[in-house]
Amino acid sequence: MSDLLAGRADMAAGLAVRGADALGASTRATLVSHDVPARLAAADPALWGPAAEPAALDRLGWLHAHRRSRDMLPQLAELAAELGDLDHVVLAGAHDDTLAAQVLAECLGRPLTVLDTADPGPIRAALADRPARTLLVLAARHGLDPATDAHLRAYRQAWADEGPDAARHVVVVTETGSELAARADELGAMVIPAEPGVSGPWAALTASGLVPAALAGAPVAEVLDEAEALTGALDRDRDNPALALGAALGAAPGAGRDTIALVPDGTGLDGLGRWAGALLADATGGRLLPVVAESPDSPGATGPGVLTVGLGGALGAGVGPGVSADVAVNGPLGAHLLTWAYAAATAAVTLRTDPFAAPAAAVAGDAPENGPPSSVEGAIEVYAPSGAPADLTGALRWLLDGLGEREHLVVTAYLDRHADAAVAGLRPLLARAAGRPVTFGWGPRRPQHTDIHGRHLQITGAVTDDLEVPGRPYTFAQLQAAQAAGDRRALAGRERPVLRLHLTERATGVAQLLETAGRTRT
Structure with a gap:
């Protein structure tokens, strides 16, 4: 110790x-x-200086959200009883809108399927799991992003095939008057208002975090009691x-x-x-x-x-x-x-930072790897940036050796977090090799203030069993590829180095990549 x-x-x-x-x-x-x-x-909004005060006025609701959230507990209990036969709870939304609920359910040991990806693997698995007993929770402050819209479309198609009334199977958490609220009205779905102005991880003790977890059976009243007990010390x-x-x-x-x-x-x-x-x-x-x-x-x-x-x-x-x-x-x-x-x-x-400021928008740059790969080794296509070695080991070494004293490596995998979970083992291997901080996450990435100090490794993978998006001229795999390309363009606009590795066969490619990373040394 x-x-x-x-x-x-x-x-x-x-x-x-x-x-x-x-x-x-x-x-x-x-x-x-x-x-x-x-x-x-x-909740003094002047704490972070004059420039931050306007945003703080609207976004400090998290401080006492646990008290306001208590008012919705009877509604949640009634809803959970009414929908008790729907025992597969699926939460769909962008990472910012799903993270708190996902962590709440995980920490409290309750099953909650989270779809914050366009990868066809987990989506196909979720659709195949008790569709007639699925409750879909849509979480977004305003409107649906393309991936979450695709999730809703896929479920509505599944329910049309199975016969259930889609309206009963959808609960929406969104701000009052939002585009999503209007869409929920069209569907006849239940709407639970989100806390105005409180978003992302700050929304853990609001409807955004609590509703999906509660519908999955988590004891959220106890969580609110625990937060309330701390309030007197603050x-x-x-x-x-x-x-x-x-x-x-x-x-x-x-x-x-x-x-x-x-x-x-x-x-x-x-x-x-x-x-x-x-x-x-x-x-x-x-x-x-x-x-x-x-x-x-x-x-x-x-x-x-x-x-x-x-x-x-x-x-x-x-x-x-x-x-x-x-x-x-x-x-x-x-x-x-x-x-x-x-x-x-x-x-x-x-x-002296503004805790509620959004990351600065990046001007989209050119993604240089739109052409053929710089090399192909086994199950991995290497798309090396200009000036980097073309081979896998050399490109990884170039990425790590270029890390400056204040820089870190960001690893993002556009893969299936369940079937391809082993790829997360790259983080400790590359941290050991780099001697610098390394983070790992599943794509799509949320915008980060830390991009300016990051070098990036993006991992994508071939899809062998794609899934159509009903009513749209693209598939889930095409949507995922577009998300990954959008991230690369945004990072290019920030002039951040990006090495992309594409796995032509996922399981083999993950094993090969882990073996190569394990051999990479400072």
Whole structure:
């Protein structure tokens, strides 16, 4: 156990933060001197400066959303009882709109099928799983993106073939008056209003996060109780774990530790790091780089420039056996969700970032790999950027060797996260080879403030069993290819290097890529 964890813990509502004062004590004192705990608890929009104030006025609803969300619990209970025969809950939406609900269901052990991809594999599998007993939840603040529109079209076709009334099988979570709300009215579907202005990971304790999880059977009332129990601590200078965590995160870059490794500590809530990482990336505008590590001993989970944060559910455990962490956060899920949001907003005060600013739009550039591959090795086509070696090993080495002192590698797989799950093993292999932070995610990518410091590896794969999009002149595979190409163009517009590897046979290509990455060394 790190020596940092032997110090004082900040505790409230069953949640403890240990080790934070070793790095953040001075920052906490500064925050307290400016009355930040009380001002944030009171939703003061001026905390992040005049430029950020207009957005903050509309987007601080997450602070007390758990109280407003309680009002919809009777409706959710009634809806769950009415639709009790629909025991396969599918959530469809872009990553920003589905992440919180996905993590809630995962942490609470409830089955929830999430479709935030255009890959035909998981879509075909979902459609084949009890279509007559499927409840489709559509989540979007405004309108449907093309992939989610395609999901709805595919399900409506499946229900037309099976015979159920589509209206009964669809629940929509969206803002009042949105394009999606109008479409739901046309379908005759149930609409549950989303919290205005609160989106992405900030929306965990709103309808966007709670409705899909509740319909999947998660005990969301308990989560709201856990968040409410923490509320009384948020305006305090001491015994405020959210303040302690936010101070440590805000102090990290000044101490040369701008990579935040989020590590499951073995005491539960293993999926929470994905949500917390998205929240930190949003709030700090790229000043902090969150890396979700597989385990405490994974490459990149510790080391120079890294603040290692262990996350778990069991209070008193600190971290699991053998885990070395700088900061440990342990407690119930609802308290975690409010703590991390408050901490991210607090870190943004110290770092002088706008926590609610969208990433700057990129001018689309040219995707240079539209022609033939630079080389073909086994089941992998290599599309190397100009100036990079044409072969697989050389191109990977070029990508890693080019990482500067403040740069990191972003790996994005446009594949099936279930059938092709092994490809996630690239992250630790490349982190070991690079000696720099490496992140991994499934495409399509959400816009990131950290693109400006990233070099990119994009992995695509051949589709052998495509699926038509009903009523559209394209297939799911074509839609997925367009998403990947759009990401490449956006990154080219930001002048970020992108190496694309296309797997002509997925299972063989993944194995080949892992073997090659394992042989790549600094």
